[in-house]
Amino acid sequence: MGEIFDINAVFSAIPRLLEVLPVSLQITAISMVVGLVFALLFAVIRMKKVPVLSQLVTLFISFIRGTPIxxxxxxxxxxxxxxxxxxxxxxxxxxxxxxxxxxxxxxxxFAFNEAAYNSETIRAALQSVNKGQIEAAESLGMTYLQVLKRVIVPQALVVAIPPLGNALIGLLKGTSLAFVAGVIEMTAQGKIISGSNFRFFEVYLALALIYWVLTIIIEQILRFLEKRFSIPDPVQQTMNRGWFSWGRRGI
Known part of the structure; x- marks a missing residue:
């Protein structure tokens, strides 16, 4: 009788799964970038309430969010x-x-699925920007595109990073469905490997470990970006400067 669980099968499957990792990453990266471009476009159309286009975008988002990917x-x-x-x-x-x-x-x-879901995230982030700052920028003669680029997007980015990061992680895991269309990514590769050695549990365990590690890496990158783009609290900064000054006087 063979071994019930073979740890060697797990480690031997990992290199073969990693051979198609670039395919999964390619789907994730391209779909996310294209999806964000369309998501921003959809969000602006809905915020500006562009006739006809706003209704069509709303219908499209409702359809995408209401059907399985x-x-x-x-x-x-x-x-x-x-x-x-x-x-x-x-x-x-x-x-x-x-x-x-x-x-x-x-x-x-995947690109249009991300566009539909992320458009709501981006719209909420854009609407979180103080309207007084937008009006001040417009009073200086800036066009809406200039205001969007210089005032709205930089501040909205801070709000949008956490939910967009979660969407990116979900997208990475969702690429496992690409085999439905005949694309050989990691999950499809796992099916091929397990079908040849009949070590289904070991192969899928190896696959799970790879996805887990990738998720941890993305989470660490997102934490760095959140700190990098975070807007300091002016009150806290004032208190820190006051404490620093007091500390220097006390020395």
């Missing part, structure tokens, strides 16, 4: 080929539907 992945995986087929029929083009890379389906799905 795996369903969205299936819709993208089957919807993009249908869209290309429709374009070919209507405009006489010759797009090769079979040539569409599987990674595209994954990136589109």
């Amino acid at each position: 795996i369903v969205q992945l299936y819709l993208t995986y089957n919807g993009i080929p249908l869209l290309l087929k429709f374009i070919n029929q209507q405009y006489g083009t010759d797009y090769n539907i079979n040539a569409v890379p599987a990674m595209l389906f994954v990136l589109v799905t």
Whole structure:
């Protein structure tokens, strides 16, 4: 009878899983960056209440937040080929539907999913900025884009970092669904390895450990960023300066 648990299988699986780690990181990074760009755009559209666009964005966000991401992945995986087929029929083009890379389906799905969720976070962060500062900047002749860049975004960033960090961690773990579209990332690699050696528990334990370590690394980076971009409390600064001055006089 073989061993019930083989610790060597755990350590032997880790290098093979790490071979496809760049794929998981690529999905995470690209989806997050693209998602944040669209999230900021959606947040501004809703804040400015742009006619038609505001209603469409609200409907889109409601749909994304109200459906599972795996369903969205299936819709993208089957919807993009249908869209290309429709374009070919209507405009006489010759797009090769079979040539569409599987990674595209994954990136589109995750990017727009992040955009929908993070737009609410960014909108709340933007609205947390003191309106008096915005009015003061506008009174100096700044355009809205200048106010957004120089006044609103820097302050909103401090508020948005923690929830956006949680979203990033969730996105990293969510990349495990990419195998649905045929992308071989770490979870798909784990299925392949465990299917060959039948050490399912050991392989998935190795996979869990890798995700755990990656999450810890991201958490440490986020803590650094929070400290880096945090706005000092002026009252505390005044008290500290007063205490320092008093201490020097007492020496």
